[in-house]
Every structure is written in structure tokens, then in C-alpha cells.
Amino acid sequence: MRVTFTVNGRPQEADDVWEGESLLYVLRERMGLPGSKNACEQGECGSCTVRLDGVPVCSCLVAAGQVQGRRVDTVEGLAGEDGELSAIQQAFVDAGAVQCGFCTPGLLVAADELLEHNPSPSDGDIREALSGNLCRCTGYEKILDAVRLAAARTGQGV
Amino acid sequence: MTATQGRVRPRAIGTPLDRLDGRAKVTGSARYAYEQPVGEPVYLHAVQATVARGRITGIDTEAAAAVPGVLAVLTHRNAPRLADTRDAELAVLQSDAVAFRGQFVGGVVATTSEAARYAASLVRTTYDTQPHDSVLRPDRDDLYAPESVNGGFATDTEQGDVEAALASAAVTVDQTYTTAMNHNNPMEPHTTVAVWNDGELTLYESTQGVHMVRSQVAPLFGLQPDEVHVVSPFVGGGFGSKGTPHAPVVLAAMAARLVPGRAVRFALTRPQMFFVAGYRTPTVQHIRLGADRGGRLTAISVDAVSQTSRIKEFAEQTAVAARMMYAAPHRRTTHRLARLDVPVPSWMRAPGECPGMFAAEVAMDELAEACGLDPVELRIRNEPATDPETGRPFSSRNLVACLREGARRIGWERREQAPRSRREAGHLVGLGVAASVYPVFWMPGSSATVRAGAGGRYTVSIGAADLGTGTWTALAQIAADALEVPVERVELRIGDTAFPPASVAGGSSGITAWGSAVVHAARRLRETYGNAPPDGAEATGETGDNPATERFAMYAFGAQFAEVRVDEETGEVRVPRLVGVFAAGCVINPKTARSQLVGGMTMGLSMALHEESHVDGRLGQVANHDLAEYHIAANADVGDIDVSWIDEDDPHVNPMGSKGIGEIGIVGTAAAVANAAHNATGVRVRDLPITLDKLLGDPGAGNGPAVRRR
């Protein structure tokens, strides 16, 4: 089947999509957007987190056909057109929140959504928002630091 | 001063440089193995054995081959014959024998991954099933002693007269400890993209060592090493499971041979990672300690049992840390293996030390309790002057400083010596301590090339790996200091066999081995060309030998402390605080180093509380083979982790003075948590993981006859 939807603000189309195919697969294999990672295929790790009509979801659990006509935002859409990193991306680099990088895209999308609707989250809010994203390298500490850092910088208008 | 000796003057070294691969990773543009652009790829999906032991009597591929898009169905009947089948784990599809459940018995290549997966499910295999034996039990009569254990260490050691010393000891501990089977579970599943062109094989591989893959894969296919090209710039974690090739890379290379010129993409699914990508063996450790009334050890005895597979031996070096950790005149260690119908065990972060130090450090806590001593003090009293095993001096050993600093940081003085003495908000609260150790391995065999470019820039090439550890950054810092230029003027190239050979990222030896080669190359360049080398000037250096390894015992040490809160009624455990203090030589990059240590401790916490691969003995497989049921610590499980290190200047280990920090963080964490849980509840958990039901046990139940005081 054919599926058409908007990815990072651009209309995209995929043909010959298998009916059981996930949004994750379509993004990675058909649209050349491998930033969202495939690590468990069962919604247990959050590595494939994207926003569907603004809401964070595991793209491995969304059937491609369900996305028809909808809006999807992925890690590839976070930086500016000029390549300038967004506040949360820059904070991840600065705080040392990145190690192997495989969980990073999903965490960035989840954290970006948090900061969008809650610009000064409490530690509890951050933990809650990121509770669906597993990381095997960092121990999470620097990831929480990065979100705090991004919130602080954004709050100061930096 | 030769090129491999003499310290590098630290300038970039020691600074918290931001990760140089950070930008690529936060924008989603870092290309991991699966994502390498390879034209129009095809896809491979594996067929796995559904019995734990037997022979394949029939394999019907007709339905699979008929699925639209299927290009080939591989089975043992039509698979390419390998030139070398001595490594049974890598001898994929070479016979009809099934040695463990989940073993590859076939594979389907198709134009889409969906077609490959579907067709793989249609392959019908029949078996002549034989009885299998897949659960480790220590009371079997066919345990055997391997020739040596992992790392080339002696299987058994004995000094003095342990039995006599134990018999006459004022205080003894005699207990058995078990650690669970664990699966590494890096976030990135094991991935190979394989393509054959003109008889040569290119592998985009998720690996801890490109040259290691080349050297092991080439002979399988009858190729010269330089006919195998391995590319691996970004790796999504490995923790040992990508430290040696497993069956998937062989299956992918075989499949690719059937479609020459086309790349075959093969990523394991998460469930498949529980069958064919290595794991940490469960261990059973019988520990006996003898001490005088003041807690000074007179005897240490460790008998460790672990499992190996029937087709290939892997001997976890569980007891090696007990050989050097504490002073005691009488000591013995043994390793025995049970040969089971199970997947081949492999490396997982700090193999040997990690499970071994759980048991040893809980035993030390039991000894402290039996002697009425503070457990920190007990360890200090047993600090050896020289390596008890070899008699050599330590190149540096700062365990005591780590213990004291850690005690200060956690507020050890608030710890009640008597268990079950502290209650806060309905929770039992306790503090625990354990020591950490990890050897400094000297891994020879790496070379690096430094090439001068225009404008005072340098390109440094070495086939090293960055699994998320920080190699891209730390190695650039080392190169900059060795060349005495700012780090911005160094361009590092790693992760490709096109670059000079590098040893595997394992044994916490990567930065020390590769860094030594880089330093050597930089010094050679300077020796030959001076400070203004012409554009294109080049020099190559090697890791070489370090004669000091013959004169000194070289280890990193650490002390870990845990605060544990236990719900008295449900047994739910929370670990709000962990403190780790390490003495690991020179820290190349404090930012990436801290992440490594915090991450190691978190994995140790995860091992303590969550991780257990449950083997279903009837089926002969891990029952909880996915991330829904195999739990690793989530961020809500991790509290405050306070990591620090003491300044340690070790002139002997290598030109940077660094000791390696990838593994020591996980060593001792689980023991600190278990000891804190005992301090909180009075329940001694000797079997990992510390699940809810275990902490509801009878307080003090385990402290009966097995601890003796005279």
C-alpha cells in the first residue's frame, strides 16, 4: 500500500508498504531517516521514539498505515535548517549525556517534547518523561543533567 | 628514553573535552553498521533450532523459497563449506548437529526484511531429538578442570596449607554464593552488513575490534586477512558481547556469497541476542575464609563453578581476583566447568572480576560481622604489601585511600554496625561497602600512523573502536599531547581495517594500548622530522612491550558504597545512593571517564537488583528473552551516583599513566548493594539478583553454623 505523511515538516510518500510494517521501518528503510533506532521492537526501550501529531510514541508500535495524513517528527528534525543544534541537542553534547548514542535519538525526542510543554521541569518531571527510554551506557545521570541544562539555558533566553 | 617509555606531558589529557562524536550522534547522522549506505541491500533473517540437542533429519525450504522476494534459503545442506571449522561457534551450517536451542540452522535472503522474516518462519525442520542438559547445578559429578581459564590464567592455584589454616582459624566463613546468567544487551543489536566483490569480503560490522573480526573471519572463508575489509565507525555499545565474532557475522558473510555484489543486511532481533551473541555464565562459588580475632585473614579458599557449552569451551576466570586482593598466607582457588547444551558463554563487562568480587566481597562482609569489625577497617587490615600471588610490588595500589574517601562521602560514620537498626519512613535503611579491582592488561599488537598535513595539522589512523566509550575523543587528546599540538589540529581515524591494526576494545585495555601506539608514532614522527614536518611526512608506531609488566603487579582499584532502603513488608528495594571512588591512574578525559564509571556502577546496580536470564530447563533456553522480561535498570531505578577518583601517578603502566576504566565500575557494586541490604534488613542475600522475595527471608537465618567463632 501507499502511505503519505509529513515528516519533519516535509511531505513524504512510501510505496509498496507492507500492511504489517511499522512506522519505524518506513522511516529507516524507505525514507532514509535512520536516526530513530531499532533496538527491541516491543516498546520497551524507547530508542525509536518519534512524535506523532506532537505526541511521543514508540514508532515500532505504530503501524505504517495508521500514520496516513499525519505529522511525524524525528531526531533528524530537531536541528535548524542551518545545522544549528537545538537547545536539547547542544545540552546533550555539553553535559556528556551521549555515549554509544543508540538511545540518544529517542531520548532527545522525548526530552524535546517535555521542554516544549514544560519549560522548567522538576527532577520528577524529567524522570517521568524519560522513564520509557532505556540506556545501557550512561547510568542516566548525565542525561538528566542535560535536560536540566537545556531548561536552564532556554529559561535564560540563551 | 625510548619512544614507548617516558611520560607524555599532559595538556589536553586531563581536560573534560566534549565528545567529538557528539554532534553526529545528537543529530541522528552517525551511521551505525546497519545504516551504512550500500546501494540496494538485501536482507537476511535467521532460522533457529527449536530443540536443545539433536540432529536435523529434515529441512523443508519449499514454502520459504516460494515467498515473493526470496533470493536464497540457506541450510546446512547448501551452505558454503568453510575452510576452517575448528571454532565450533563459528562453524555455522556445517553439519546437521544441533548443540543448543536457538542455534542457527538456516537463513533466508530476500529483497525485503519482511519477506526474509516471513519466509524464515516457513522453513520446516524436523529433528532427531536427544536429551539435553542446560541448567547449571554444582552438585554434578562430571565437572571438569579446564587447561586454563579466560585470559590465560591458571585454573587452580595453591599456596601454603589452606585446610590446616582454616581448621585452626579463630573465625571462619564458609558459604556458597551464586551469580545469575546475565546477557550483555547493548542497545544496538549485533549487526553485520556483508558484501562480496571480486572475491573479497567487506563487512560493516558492529564490533569491538575490526582487525579481530578480520583475523577470525578470513580463515573461515579461506581468505588472506587483507581480503577482508571491516568497517565500524560507530558502535552502539558492546560490553564484551561484540568483543569476539559470534555466529551472525558468519551467517551474513555466507548469505552474501550467494548474492555477489549485493550487500546483505543482518541485524539480530533483541530476542535472538539471547541465543547467539554471548552472555555471562552463571557462577556458583564456595568461599571459605579463615581469620584471627582481629580479622586478619589467614586463609582464602575459592572454588568456582561455571558453565560452558558442549561445543566450545569458555572458562570464566571467576576466582582470579581472590588471588591478589587481600593478604593471607594460605590460599587456594579452583575453577571447574559444567559442559552443557547451551549457547557459548562469552565476555561480559569485567568477566571474572565481576562475579568473583560479588562473592568475595560479600564473604568479607560476613567476616567483618563475625569479627565484630567495621567492614572498611577489615579490608584495610588485610591490605597486602606486595601482590600475594607473585610477590611483585604493585605499580600503584590505592585501595585504602579509595575506602577512606568513599566512607567520608557516603557518611559511613552514620552506619549502624548492627543490622536492622535504622528505620526511616517505613523503610529499613542500611549502608554497605565493597572493594573493586581490575587488572591493567598490556595488550600488544597495535600500531598507529601519524601523518603531517598542511597548516600544522595531523591525521592519526588506527583501527581502534569506539563503542560509546569515548575513543574518538580520548585518543585525539593523547595524540595531541604526544605531538604537543592543540587537539583541534588532530584528525583521528578509527574503526576500519584500512587503518593500522589495533587490538580489541576489551579488558579495559583500549586506550592504554592504542594510546601507547599513538604516542610511539608521534614521537617517531618528531624524531625523524622535528617540529615542522613536511606535508605528507608519516611515521608509524607500535604498542610494543612494556618491561615493567615483568616487575610490577598492575591493577586499578576502587571502593564502592551503597545506601539501600527496603520496604519491610514487600521487600521492594531502592538504592538512593551509590558512591564509587577509584584509583585508576591518569584519567585522560574526566567527562567521558565519569560516564564510563557511572555507567559501570549502574550496570552493577542492575546486576544486583534486576538481571537474571532464567533458563527453562525443559526447553533448554532462556525464558525471559526480551527487554520486557529481562530487566535492565531504568532511570527510575537509579538514584544519586557519586563518582570520583583519587590522583594517582603510576609511572610504570604506560606513557599516559592510565589504567583503563571501562570495567572496574561494575566490579563490587552488587556486593556493596547486597551488603547494604544486609545492614538494612539482617537478611544475607548470597544469590543474585536480590529480588523482592529474598529480602523477606528470616533475618539472621543464614548466619548460623557456617560462620564460626571460637
Next chain:
Amino acid sequence: MEFLRPATWQEALAAKAEHPTAVPIAGGTDVMVEINFDHRRPDHLLDLNRIAELEEWETGEDTVRLGASVPYSRIMAGLRTELPGLALASHTVASPQIRNRGGVGGNLGTASPAGDAHPALLAGGGAVEAESVRGSRLIPIDDFYTGVKRNALAPDELIRAVHLKKATGPQQFSKVGTRNAMVIAVCAFGIALHPDTRTVRTGIGSAAPTPIRAKAAEEFLAAAMDEAGLWDSGKPVPPAVAKQFADLVSGAANPIDDVRGTATYRRHALGVMARRTLGWTWQQYRDHQGSKSCA
């Protein structure tokens, strides 16, 4: 495989009638796992995402008609007052990403004993609105779970909504897991006080082949509280009564040993959760009584 994309509820019912083996997919959090793992390859997937009314709820005099696909995250945020037990349970479902997609209809359709919504649904009381082209019916929640991962739906039926009694008293939900987030329950317990009928209802998850109520415990507690006049006096529940209630809850369970926990542990933990949640809800009831009498 065919992907059916009905635009309306009537179209969905017609599609289900035509293809009774079609697998409905809304949040996808169960169905897609099975497809991804190739455990299931249905001939037809029936996408319900386009049917807006499934993601809405209506609040009536005494009940809430909760659309089958209202995501857990919206139940947590929007129905805390009307359905406090379900809101609490929703908060423990998997992860934020899953809660943004999954809804009660999926939990009911799958009917796993570990589904987090079930104990709250059983304790709160209500009925499942099942519909087919043949018509609509309300299946009392007590009759809905018929076996391990089996329910009372006919092959041509879809879940339109659940009709849940608005809380008339405090409700609680408690779950024990081996991890702090993204955890399948070792066991779970829901309790709802119903002051209007002077009854207490319960729900037990992950401790029997299906989600169940602890009816003997409910009956004992109702009788004991009646006898002691506690609903009127608002006095504390005597510890002996709480203990007996807890023991009866433990006894109602029929758990197994599995990788998540032992049967013995599950019974024990259920007793602890029963006693604790009874204490919490009763305290809330007393506080409420107190504030009413002050006013």
C-alpha cells in the same frame, strides 16, 4: 495482509462482520509487538485510529462512558476525579510513549491477567460495551474475562467503550514490580470504596489465570464494617479486620511461579497491598467525612 481503514464506527463494524478474524489495532502496543515478532500474521488489520469517538469520553450522572481508545495519558490527566482507581492504574502502565497510545480497549481485548487496567475496572465496577452489526450489548466486567487471554467478545464484536461507575468514594491501585518503571506487574491490587452501597470492591492482577475479584474478602469487609458501624462513625478499621481482609485477598489469588516472582511471594504481597490500600482509602474516606462535618 490487508490493512482496513474504516472512517466511521459503522464501517468498522461492517468490516469486522465481513472479516471476523480481522485484528483490531488502535494504539498498537500489543498487536504490533506480535507482528514485529512474527507471532501473528493476521489476514486483516482493522485500524481504529480514524474513529474519533473511540478517543472520547462522556460523563453522565452516575457513569463515565469511556471510549475504548482513550489513551492512558488522557485518563490520568482528565479522569482523576471520576475514575481515580483507573487513573492511578493508568499511570503505572509501561512508559509515557505507551500511555500515549494504549487504551483500556486494548487491555480488555488482550485480556492478559497482567493488564494494569483490570484490577481498577473490577474494583470500580462497570460494563464493557461490545458492538457488532447485530447490535450492541453491555457485558458486566465481572463476566468479561473468561480464561487466560480470553474474553467474552464474539468474533464479530468490537469494544466501543467501557461504562464505568463514577467513584462515590476513595479508590486506590497498587502494583509490585521488579523495576521502577516499564514493569509488568508481579502482582497488582485495586480497591474501591462504594459508600453509596456500603460495599467495597477489589481487583487482583497477575495472580490468577484471569483478573479476578476477591469476593470473600469484599463480603467479609462489608459485613464487618456494617456490624461495627464504621461507615457512619468513620472510626478506624480495626487491625484484626484489616488483617482478615488481607488474608482473604491473599487466599483469593491463584498465582503461579514464573520469572517475575513466586506464587508464595505474590500471595504475600497481595495481602500487604490489600491492607495498605484499605488503610489509605479508609483514611481518605474519614478525611472526607471530617471535612464534610466541619463544613
